[in-house]
Amino acid sequence: MVDKAELKAMSRKELEKLLNEVKKALAAAKARDHREAKKAASKAAAEFGFSLGDIAEPTSPTPAKTKRKAKTPKKPSKPAFANPSDKSQTWTGKGRQPNWYRDQIAAGTTPEAMRISN
Incomplete structure:
Protein backbone atom coordinates (compact mmCIF):
# COMPACT_ATOMS: atom_id res chain seq x y z
CA MET A 1 0.00 0.00 0.00
CA VAL A 2 1.26 3.46 -0.91
CA ASP A 3 1.05 6.21 1.69
CA LYS A 4 0.58 9.92 1.03
CA ALA A 5 4.24 10.80 1.49
CA GLU A 6 5.22 8.29 -1.20
CA LEU A 7 2.57 9.65 -3.55
CA LYS A 8 3.83 13.22 -3.09
CA ALA A 9 7.37 12.11 -3.90
CA MET A 10 6.36 10.41 -7.17
CA SER A 11 6.68 12.10 -10.55
CA ARG A 12 3.71 12.68 -12.80
CA LYS A 13 4.68 9.76 -15.05
CA GLU A 14 5.01 7.43 -12.06
CA LEU A 15 1.60 8.56 -10.79
CA GLU A 16 0.01 7.99 -14.22
CA LYS A 17 1.55 4.52 -14.38
CA LEU A 18 0.25 3.74 -10.89
CA LEU A 19 -3.19 5.05 -11.89
CA ASN A 20 -3.29 2.77 -14.94
CA GLU A 21 -2.28 -0.21 -12.80
CA VAL A 22 -5.02 0.63 -10.30
CA LYS A 23 -7.60 0.89 -13.10
CA LYS A 24 -6.56 -2.52 -14.45
CA ALA A 25 -6.70 -4.03 -10.96
CA LEU A 26 -10.19 -2.56 -10.40
CA ALA A 27 -11.42 -3.98 -13.71
CA ALA A 28 -10.03 -7.41 -12.82
CA ALA A 29 -11.62 -7.28 -9.34
CA LYS A 30 -14.97 -6.28 -10.83
CA ALA A 31 -14.83 -9.15 -13.35
CA ARG A 32 -13.91 -11.59 -10.55
CA ASP A 33 -16.79 -10.36 -8.37
CA HIS A 34 -19.16 -10.68 -11.32
CA ARG A 35 -18.10 -14.29 -11.96
CA GLU A 36 -18.45 -15.16 -8.28
CA ALA A 37 -21.88 -13.54 -8.03
CA LYS A 38 -23.06 -15.36 -11.15
CA LYS A 39 -21.73 -18.66 -9.80
CA ALA A 40 -23.50 -18.11 -6.45
CA ALA A 41 -26.76 -17.16 -8.16
CA SER A 42 -26.53 -20.18 -10.43
CA LYS A 43 -25.98 -22.46 -7.42
CA ALA A 44 -28.94 -20.90 -5.57
CA ALA A 45 -31.21 -21.32 -8.61
CA ALA A 46 -30.08 -24.94 -9.04
CA GLU A 47 -31.13 -25.72 -5.46
CA PHE A 48 -34.71 -24.99 -6.56
CA GLY A 49 -34.35 -26.81 -9.86
CA PHE A 50 -33.96 -23.80 -12.11
CA SER A 51 -31.22 -22.35 -14.25
CA LEU A 52 -30.37 -18.67 -14.25
CA GLY A 53 -32.01 -18.35 -17.66
CA ASP A 54 -35.24 -19.82 -16.27
CA ILE A 55 -35.54 -17.33 -13.45
CA ALA A 56 -34.08 -14.28 -15.11
CA GLU A 57 -36.89 -11.85 -15.75
CA PRO A 58 -37.18 -10.94 -19.39
CA THR A 59 -36.08 -7.43 -19.97
CA SER A 60 -39.10 -5.42 -20.88
CA PRO A 61 -38.60 -3.10 -23.79
CA THR A 62 -38.19 0.46 -22.71
CA PRO A 63 -41.47 2.27 -23.07
CA ALA A 64 -41.61 4.51 -26.08
CA LYS A 65 -41.33 8.12 -25.19
CA THR A 66 -44.64 9.81 -25.55
CA LYS A 67 -44.64 12.76 -27.84
CA ARG A 68 -45.57 15.93 -26.10
CA LYS A 69 -47.83 18.32 -27.80
CA ALA A 70 -45.90 21.41 -28.75
CA LYS A 71 -46.96 24.33 -26.66
CA THR A 72 -48.43 27.07 -28.72
CA PRO A 73 -47.34 30.51 -27.68
CA LYS A 74 -49.98 32.44 -25.80
CA LYS A 75 -51.62 35.25 -27.69
CA PRO A 76 -51.20 38.59 -26.00
CA SER A 77 -54.42 39.90 -24.51
CA LYS A 78 -56.17 42.78 -26.20
CA PRO A 79 -55.91 46.09 -24.39
CA ALA A 80 -59.05 47.05 -22.50
Whole structure:
Protein backbone atom coordinates (compact mmCIF):
# COMPACT_ATOMS: atom_id res chain seq x y z
CA MET A 1 0.00 0.00 0.00
CA VAL A 2 1.26 3.46 -0.91
CA ASP A 3 1.05 6.21 1.69
CA LYS A 4 0.58 9.92 1.03
CA ALA A 5 4.24 10.80 1.49
CA GLU A 6 5.22 8.29 -1.20
CA LEU A 7 2.57 9.65 -3.55
CA LYS A 8 3.83 13.22 -3.09
CA ALA A 9 7.37 12.11 -3.90
CA MET A 10 6.36 10.41 -7.17
CA SER A 11 6.68 12.10 -10.55
CA ARG A 12 3.71 12.68 -12.80
CA LYS A 13 4.68 9.76 -15.05
CA GLU A 14 5.01 7.43 -12.06
CA LEU A 15 1.60 8.56 -10.79
CA GLU A 16 0.01 7.99 -14.22
CA LYS A 17 1.55 4.52 -14.38
CA LEU A 18 0.25 3.74 -10.89
CA LEU A 19 -3.19 5.05 -11.89
CA ASN A 20 -3.29 2.77 -14.94
CA GLU A 21 -2.28 -0.21 -12.80
CA VAL A 22 -5.02 0.63 -10.30
CA LYS A 23 -7.60 0.89 -13.10
CA LYS A 24 -6.56 -2.52 -14.45
CA ALA A 25 -6.70 -4.03 -10.96
CA LEU A 26 -10.19 -2.56 -10.40
CA ALA A 27 -11.42 -3.98 -13.71
CA ALA A 28 -10.03 -7.41 -12.82
CA ALA A 29 -11.62 -7.28 -9.34
CA LYS A 30 -14.97 -6.28 -10.83
CA ALA A 31 -14.83 -9.15 -13.35
CA ARG A 32 -13.91 -11.59 -10.55
CA ASP A 33 -16.79 -10.36 -8.37
CA HIS A 34 -19.16 -10.68 -11.32
CA ARG A 35 -18.10 -14.29 -11.96
CA GLU A 36 -18.45 -15.16 -8.28
CA ALA A 37 -21.88 -13.54 -8.03
CA LYS A 38 -23.06 -15.36 -11.15
CA LYS A 39 -21.73 -18.66 -9.80
CA ALA A 40 -23.50 -18.11 -6.45
CA ALA A 41 -26.76 -17.16 -8.16
CA SER A 42 -26.53 -20.18 -10.43
CA LYS A 43 -25.98 -22.46 -7.42
CA ALA A 44 -28.94 -20.90 -5.57
CA ALA A 45 -31.21 -21.32 -8.61
CA ALA A 46 -30.08 -24.94 -9.04
CA GLU A 47 -31.13 -25.72 -5.46
CA PHE A 48 -34.71 -24.99 -6.56
CA GLY A 49 -34.35 -26.81 -9.86
CA PHE A 50 -33.96 -23.80 -12.11
CA SER A 51 -31.22 -22.35 -14.25
CA LEU A 52 -30.37 -18.67 -14.25
CA GLY A 53 -32.01 -18.35 -17.66
CA ASP A 54 -35.24 -19.82 -16.27
CA ILE A 55 -35.54 -17.33 -13.45
CA ALA A 56 -34.08 -14.28 -15.11
CA GLU A 57 -36.89 -11.85 -15.75
CA PRO A 58 -37.18 -10.94 -19.39
CA THR A 59 -36.08 -7.43 -19.97
CA SER A 60 -39.10 -5.42 -20.88
CA PRO A 61 -38.60 -3.10 -23.79
CA THR A 62 -38.19 0.46 -22.71
CA PRO A 63 -41.47 2.27 -23.07
CA ALA A 64 -41.61 4.51 -26.08
CA LYS A 65 -41.33 8.12 -25.19
CA THR A 66 -44.64 9.81 -25.55
CA LYS A 67 -44.64 12.76 -27.84
CA ARG A 68 -45.57 15.93 -26.10
CA LYS A 69 -47.83 18.32 -27.80
CA ALA A 70 -45.90 21.41 -28.75
CA LYS A 71 -46.96 24.33 -26.66
CA THR A 72 -48.43 27.07 -28.72
CA PRO A 73 -47.34 30.51 -27.68
CA LYS A 74 -49.98 32.44 -25.80
CA LYS A 75 -51.62 35.25 -27.69
CA PRO A 76 -51.20 38.59 -26.00
CA SER A 77 -54.42 39.90 -24.51
CA LYS A 78 -56.17 42.78 -26.20
CA PRO A 79 -55.91 46.09 -24.39
CA ALA A 80 -59.05 47.05 -22.50
CA PHE A 81 -58.06 50.49 -21.18
CA ALA A 82 -56.15 53.41 -22.68
CA ASN A 83 -54.63 56.48 -21.05
CA PRO A 84 -56.83 59.46 -22.05
CA SER A 85 -53.82 61.77 -22.23
CA ASP A 86 -51.58 59.31 -24.18
CA LYS A 87 -53.46 56.71 -26.25
CA SER A 88 -50.24 54.69 -26.82
CA GLN A 89 -50.35 53.63 -23.15
CA THR A 90 -52.75 50.73 -22.78
CA TRP A 91 -53.61 48.07 -20.22
CA THR A 92 -55.41 44.74 -20.63
CA GLY A 93 -57.12 44.97 -17.26
CA LYS A 94 -55.13 41.96 -16.04
CA GLY A 95 -52.26 42.00 -13.62
CA ARG A 96 -50.84 44.99 -11.83
CA GLN A 97 -52.41 48.36 -12.58
CA PRO A 98 -50.08 50.71 -14.44
CA ASN A 99 -49.16 54.01 -12.80
CA TRP A 100 -51.06 56.08 -15.38
CA TYR A 101 -54.24 54.10 -14.64
CA ARG A 102 -53.92 54.61 -10.89
CA ASP A 103 -53.18 58.31 -11.40
CA GLN A 104 -56.27 58.74 -13.60
CA ILE A 105 -58.47 56.94 -11.04
CA ALA A 106 -57.04 59.14 -8.27
CA ALA A 107 -57.79 62.20 -10.40
CA GLY A 108 -61.44 61.13 -10.63
CA THR A 109 -61.57 59.53 -14.09
CA THR A 110 -63.86 56.52 -14.16
CA PRO A 111 -62.62 53.19 -15.53
CA GLU A 112 -65.45 53.24 -18.09
CA ALA A 113 -64.15 56.56 -19.47
CA MET A 114 -60.77 54.88 -20.14
CA ARG A 115 -62.23 51.66 -21.57
CA ILE A 116 -61.39 50.97 -25.19
CA SER A 117 -64.51 50.17 -27.22
CA ASN A 118 -63.95 47.27 -29.61
